[in-house]
Amino acid sequence: MISRGRQPATAGEPMEQHPPPAGADQPDAAGTGAPASEEAQHRSLIEARRPVWRERLATLARRAEALPARADDIAIAVTSIGDPEAGEGALMAALREAVLARLTGYGTPESALAAALEDLPRGTTGEPTLDAVGHCAALVAEAFAMPRLQADAFVFRATDAERRRRGERRAATRLARETQAAEERRLKEWESSLVGADAVPGLLGCTRHEAERWMRAGIIPVARRVAVRRGGRMVQEPEFDPAALDALRGEIAAWRRADAGERPAEARDARGEPRGETKRISNAAVARIAGLDRYAAHFATARALDRRIIACLGPTNSGKTYFGLSRLAEAESGLALGPLRLLAHEYREALEARGVPTSLSTGEERIRVPGSRHTAATVEMCPFTNPVDVAVIDEIQMLADPERGAAWTAALMGVPARQVIVLGAPDAAPMVRRIAQLCGDPLEEVRLERMGPLSAAPVPVPLAEIGRGDAVIAFSRREVFALRAELLRRGRTVAVVYGALGPTVRRAEARRFREGEAEVLVATDAIGMGLNIGPLRRVVFSALTKYDGKDDRPLTVQEIKQIGGRAGRFGGEHAEGIVAVLEGGGDPREIARALKAAPEAPDDLRPPVAPDAEIVAAVAAEMGTDSLFGTLRRIERAVLRRDDPNYRLGDLSTQMAIAAAVDGVRELSLLDRWTYAMCPVDERDEGIQRLSDWAVEHALGMAVPPPRAGRLPPPDRAGQDTLQLAERVHRRLVAWRWMALRFPETYRDLETALAESRRLNEWIEAVLSALPSGRSRSVAGGGDAAPRGRGPRRKTFSGPPRRGPPNAGFRTGGAPRREP
Known part of the structure; x- marks a missing residue:
């Protein structure tokens, strides 16, 4: 059993070395190869019992309601025990010491408490009890050696703040659910009230021929179109809102005069003002306000320019990037847009190497270079109001991506550049042609061939x-x-x-x-x-x-x-x-066939589009609602017909999920909630719930601290659990830094966030570059709690591992869901 005077090893400290396992012969002082000494046998006995201690501690830690223990704490605890007869009390005391030592590594009691609460076991409600929060706060106070009165005050503040947060969180969750249910109910009631074309003459008081003529002319607004089967094929049938038709009865006389050749008078209400739309608005009215079927016109600056699009398309290693960056470097001003923050950095470095001062703009960082007239950015950060001479948009085949394609549509249609150079695979050519046609921009295609076999x-x-x-x-x-x-x-x-x-x-x-x-x-x-x-x-x-x-x-x-x-x-x-x-x-002939195959156009050539803040605000105002979820739900259902010839609606599932979570935080404006909905989060790491918690703290006027990983073991002792923890915290920091650029008053401690990001990057890279030693199980072997003195677990690799979902739910390939 260890005492408070003997701290377990922390990050950066050398770990205690142990001799070979029991049974190994050790040379005596004379080097004669005599049997192991009593001390060596004692240590070998401890070594043999550590796996049992580790498993027992893992079980005890799960049962301990208020002990925020992690796998690396358990690994350190078992290496600190020197008594082979240690019981549960000694094991838990060692684990507690390891936890205390780790908590001090967070720098401040507040950061340590936030991290500790993340590590606490969750009850049936999905959150630790308030008693557990109090005990955890007391543990943090002990770790930072607070005097008694200061510790009591810290525990009181922690539990009181958590009680307030939970109250606000529950209220926000309840309001969000009620709002979602009300919006769904309102939409369902409206849709169930709609009528078919046969009912229009009776509701308007006109003949069937008049109704058909006015429908063909577009005078009678269609509420929505539904797919029905007619004669063995699916057709789109119009439906109409009875309330909207009733409001039009006063227009019938004017329409008949117009049919007779007279110019109709403008419809006015009882005050003499032009008649407005009813708040029980039709899908057609929502679509008209959103204007996504006229998406190209949404980008006024780009439409005012005499733009020319150059599509430089070719396979990998054909010189596309060189072509684009060379044109960009020669321009007086320019913009380079790519799918990843990593690529934005590479564009910037390539331009700087050519003597072109270049700024950087991504969702989570800005580098402003005084006097620069070039910017490298991620696609989602495309500026739409400042004209430049040349813009380069890379990986244009991402237009067909179901999750991020709308960002490429917006960039290609809206980038305010006189010359727009798009780079990508030949498969993208048909969609680029479609967008050029919709924008009315001339298109030149440059085809490159691979420069090596x-x-x-x-x-x-x-x-x-x-x-x-x-x-x-x-x-x-x-x-x-x-x-x-x-x-x-x-x-x-x-x-x-x-x-x-x-x-x-x-x-x-x-x-x-x-x-x-x-x-x-x-x-x-x-x-x-x-x-x-x-x-x-x-x-x-x-x-x-x-x-x-x-x-x-x-x-x-x-x-x-x-x-x-x-x-x-x-x-x-x-x-x-x-x-x-x-x-x-697999069969290598499949590769040969793929390499010889001609480019394949996407199944749907209509570019995907999505609303921005301006469109969301306009639709919400037209609907007369403050519900972000209700607004997005109506946009999803209304703005584009499924048979629209030009556009299709992009994926809004993540934005809608976040909207449903934050809609109850009404202290934040609708557009503030929309900003939260655009934040890149890891949904499999409870990212949406964490974002909702941040929104509650934001609404309460509290500062949201950046995520911290705390103490990390030496890289050559790290295992999968700790590596994945570091990766998760790094992704949380990405989301936090994204929010900090939009709400700096709430997400204040940017320097700490940047320092923690750098520390995690350096540690993760050190872990990945560390070779497994003969003394420990490294990340290559996949274990966190490896006993000392043992090499990596040996296993034979026989072909590809079992197929199935990626480990820990990580999204591993292609483009990330949203790159800031």
């Missing part, structure tokens, strides 16, 4: 033959680390890239591979989008299927081309690129 390997590749210059592509975080572990076991050095990593770590891992520090790159399909990973000898798919969140499906032709095309580099060490599949992962 690319071929499919005729046979599958055994894992034993993976070597320097190879990239192995997996489709989940679990697969990445299983492959990494096996390659390390075979003596390879490995860099990894996957979607949960922040841009800084991705670039660092790519640099390790590019500069030869790592022989092999193991990555998800996240590398398919622009990351500078250097020359690849081969791209080897672990399998030719991937789990897409719903089912296992074959890789598309575009995915094979986009990812496999990273192999080879014109004029480089590996001029010819080879694309292959691991042994047991």
Whole structure:
């Protein structure tokens, strides 16, 4: 049992070393190889019991309602115990000491308490009890050695603040549910009141022929269109709002005079003012206000310019980026737009290297360069009011992406540039042509060919033959680390890239591979989008299927081309690129067919569109509602007919889910709630609930502190649990920094957030670049609570790991849901 005077090891401190397990012969002082000493036997006994202690402590920690213990606390606790007969009391005392030591690493009691509450076990209500909160606050006070009176005051403030927060949270949740139910009920009641075309003559007091004529002329507003089956095919039938028709009865005489050739007088109300729309507005009125069927006209600055679009399309390694950045560097002013913050940084660095001062604008950071007339940005940050000479929009095939495609539509239609250069795969050509036509902009197409040969390997590749210059592509975080572990076991050095990593770590891992520090790159399909990973000898798919969140499906032709095309580099060490599949992962003939296949146009060529703050505010005002959820629900149902010939509505599911969560926080304005709905969150890390909690604190006038990870173990002792925790906290910081740029009065401590982001990036990169030692189980082996003195868990890799959902719900491939 340890005492308060003996603190467990913390981050950066060397861990205690232990001799080999019991039974191993140790040389005596004379070097004769005599049996192990009594001390060595004692330590070996402790070593043998640590796995049991670890499992017991994990069970005890789950039962301890008010102890915010983590896996790394348990690992440290078991290494601090020197008594082989230690009982439960000693185990829990050691764990408590480890927790106390970690809490001090958060810097302030407030930060430590926020982190501790995250780690507390959740009850049936999904939150710790108030008693547990009080005990946790007392533990934090003890960790920071507060005097008794100060500690009592801290505990009181903590429990009182939590009680207030929960009260506000419950009230906001209740109001949000009531609002959602009322909006759904109101919409359902309105829809159930609608009538078909046969009822219009009776409601207007006109003949059937008159009603049909006025419907064809568009004089009678259609409330909505519904799909019905007629003669074996689906057709869109109009429905009408009886209340709206009743309001039009006074117009009948004017319409008849117009039919007879007279000009109708403007309809006016009882006060002599032009008749307005009823608040029980039709879908047609909502659609008219939103104007998404006239989306190109929404961008007034772009429409006022004499724009010209140049589509530079070609496969990977065809020089598209060089073409675009060269034109941009020659311009007096310009804008580079890409899908990732990482790419925005790379555009900026490329322009700066050419002597062009360039600012940066992403959802979570700004770099203003005095005097610069060029900006590199993520697509969602496209400015729509400041004209430039040249704009480059990269990865234009993202127009077809179901989740982020609307951002590319807005950028291509709305970027205020005299020359718009779009870069991407040839598959995007039909959609680019459609958008150019809708905007009335002339289009020039430039086609580039790959600058080096690319071929499919005729046979599958055994894992034993993976070597320097190879990239192995997996489709989940679990697969990445299983492959990494096996390659390390075979003596390879490995860099990894996957979607949960922040841009800084991705670039660092790519640099390790590019500069030869790592022989092999193991990555998800996240590398398919622009990351500078250097020359690849081969791209080897672990399998030719991937789990897409719903089912296992074959890789598309575009995915094979986009990812496999990273192999080879014109004029480089590996001029010819080879694309292959691991042994047991699929038929290599599928790769050969995909590489030879012609470009495939998307199934739906209509560009996706989505509302912005201006449209949301206009629709809400027209509806006379303060409900963000109700506004988005009506937009979803009303703004675009399913058979609209020009546009389709983009995915609003995340915005609607956040709107439903924050709609009850009415102290925030509708547009403030819309800002929350646009924040990039990890939905599988309770991101929407966390965002809702932040909104409640915002409404209460409280400062929202940045997320913190606290003490982290030395990188060579870290395991999967701690690595995933660090990745989760980093993603929470991304959301926090995004909010801080919009609400700096509430999200105040930006310096702490930036410092914590840097610390996590450095630690994660150190973990990924650490080689497994003979003394510990590193992240390659996948365990946090590894006993000292043992090497990584050995397991044989036999083909691709089992298919299925990515580990811990991480979204690993393609574009992130929303990149700020």
